[in-house]
């Protein structure tokens with residue numbers, strides 16, 4: 832797979848879409864995304880073993896790796912499913928099976944604040960503009 836635009840560039844190797852990360856929407860020193868600058872990036876993302884591994888193997892997404900889903904990805908995915916009811920493995924699955932455009936369109940609708948049209952983050956389902964919290968449907 833190739834990354835062709837700035838929206839796609841926001842999707843990390845592991846399938847996390849940094850566009851919907853709460854750290855990306857912080858008012859002060861927001862993180863620009865996994866694939867971009869380290870400035871504002873949380874320590875666990877700067878020192879991410881998954882990122883190092885994927886870079887070493889020169890894959891654009893972890894799902895291109897013959898070992899996918901490896902134990903590192905499974906562990907992170909489990910943590911996301913438990914804590915945030917989101918699955919990075921499912922993100923990758925939808926991208927690979929239904930296409931990048933489908934995925935990006937779905938997320939834009941799913942993670943849009945119903946009140947002010949701001950962007951919800953997947954960690955807290957909280958709107959980056961009005962601060963309200965919402966339930967969101969599952970990505971599929």
Ligand SMILES: [Zn+2]
Nearest residue numbers: 944947958961
């Ligand atoms: Zn809002």
